[in-house]
Amino acid sequence: EQIKKGSYDHFMQKEIHEQPHSLTTTMRGRLKDSGVVLGGLKEHLKTLRRSRRVIFIGCGTSYNAALAARPFVEELTGIPVTMEVASDLLDRQGPIYREDTAVFVSQSGETADTLLALEYALEKGALCVGVTNTVGSTLSRKTHCGIHINAGCEIGVASTKAYTSQIVVMAMIALAIGSDQLSTQPRRESIITGLSSLPSTTNWINNLPCHVSEVLKLDAEMKELASSLIDSESLLVFGRGYNYATALEGALKVKEVALMHSEGMLAGEMKHGPLALVDENLPIIVIATRDSCFSKQKSVIQQLLSRKGRLIIMCSEGDISAVGPSASCRVIQVPEVADCLQPVINIIPLQLLAYHLTVLRGFDVDQPRNLAKSVTTQ
Numbered sequence: 001e002q003i004k005k006g007s008y009d010h011f012m013q014k015e016i017h018e019q020p021h022s023l024t025t026t027m028r029g030r031l032k033d034s035g036v037v038l039g040g041l042k043e044h045l046k047t048l049r050r051s052r053r054v055i056f057i058g059c060g061t062s063y064n065a066a067l068a069a070r071p072f073v074e075e076l077t078g079i080p081v082t083m084e085v086a087s088d089l090l091d092r093q094g095p096i097y098r099e100d101t102a103v104f105v106s107q108s109g110e111t112a113d114t115l116l117a118l119e120y121a122l123e124k125g126a127l128c129v130g131v132t133n134t135v136g137s138t139l140s141r142k143t144h145c146g147i148h149i150n151a152g153c154e155i156g157v158a159s160t161k162a163y164t165s166q167i168v169v170m171a172m173i174a175l176a177i178g179s180d181q182l183s184t185q186p187r188r189e190s191i192i193t194g195l196s197s198l199p200s201t202t203n204w205i206n207n208l209p210c211h212v213s214e215v216l217k218l219d220a221e222m223k224e225l226a227s228s229l230i231d232s233e234s235l236l237v238f239g240r241g242y243n244y245a246t247a248l249e250g251a252l253k254v255k256e257v258a259l260m261h262s263e264g265m266l267a268g269e270m271k272h273g274p275l276a277l278v279d280e281n282l283p284i285i286v287i288a289t290r291d292s293c294f295s296k297q298k299s300v301i302q303q304l305l306s307r308k309g310r311l312i313i314m315c316s317e318g319d320i321s322a323v324g325p326s327a328s329c330r331v332i333q334v335p336e337v338a339d340c341l342q343p344v345i346n347i348i349p350l351q352l353l354a355y356h357l358t359v360l361r362g363f364d365v366d367q368p369r370n371l372a373k374s375v376t377t378q
């Protein structure tokens, strides 16, 4: 087992640090100057483009990855996207139609709820697409078509590298579906350039910097932040827009491995309840990197500060003065990438934070209590 971990103490730590490589393999051979090539979808692209609706279905981290993808899939394809937690879809027996495309996202490809939802969608006649890390899994065998994320084997129960690869695959799917639209061509080109600048070995376009390697350098800073939070009872994470999913996923990581209560919240909902929790003790991470929601997040920060909130602000590099934190705030500065790809960068400091919190609190990193890597029962 130690040989497989290499120089790392835990699989989760190794898998977090592997992301420049896993993202490279996810994109290898698929990203071209002029567009993306996704063999797994080729024969179904026309049907996909004619879909009345895309339904993303998954559980846990895989659901969160799909949620991160939702805004850019809607933007690049013009098709409405709805989100379904697999178990909830089954509980409700929610409506699915022949004109729908159901996209199933699962690292293992063996999650019982997701597979039952797949059977349900197949019965309803929807086009079923799989996004999985596991070649030969039930999900990849039973869907009509799909894309393997090629992130490499993930052993830690907490999913890390699969999450970022899932988002990147869904970005490539959106680019492929939208590739017949002339009006969005400049946007697609800028996303392709952005994708190529994420990991270290795919930046063949214009010699771009490697943003995932850059953000991993925050490791020591996140360890220090973790040491200031070890005794906290709870941690909130506020995000919105592209980074609502980052808030949910960051909080999921903290709760599942560090065994600390943590909630990801939609910042737009702050005034409708969560604001009552704010005091000088409760740590709150606010994601305020640059995108179209930036000014709204600045206002959230001001409202939290006026209630003496204990803030940790995640902002784009060099943006400290623009977000306007007070001297008491901690700031996490991350490299700025194309707005819709920012979730790939922003989750990494939160993965590191969850990892270090777990080690410092003395819990089992790779095998958190009560959890299994793949949930194969309902």
Ligand code: AGP
Residues within 6 Å of the ligand: 059, 060, 061, 062, 105, 106, 107, 108, 109, 110, 111, 114, 157, 158, 159, 160, 256, 372, 373, 374, 375
């Ligand atoms: C991730 O950290 C969790 N362990 C869990 O939420 C997981 O993402 C979920 O069980 C879905 O698994 P899957 O991606 O293999 O379907």
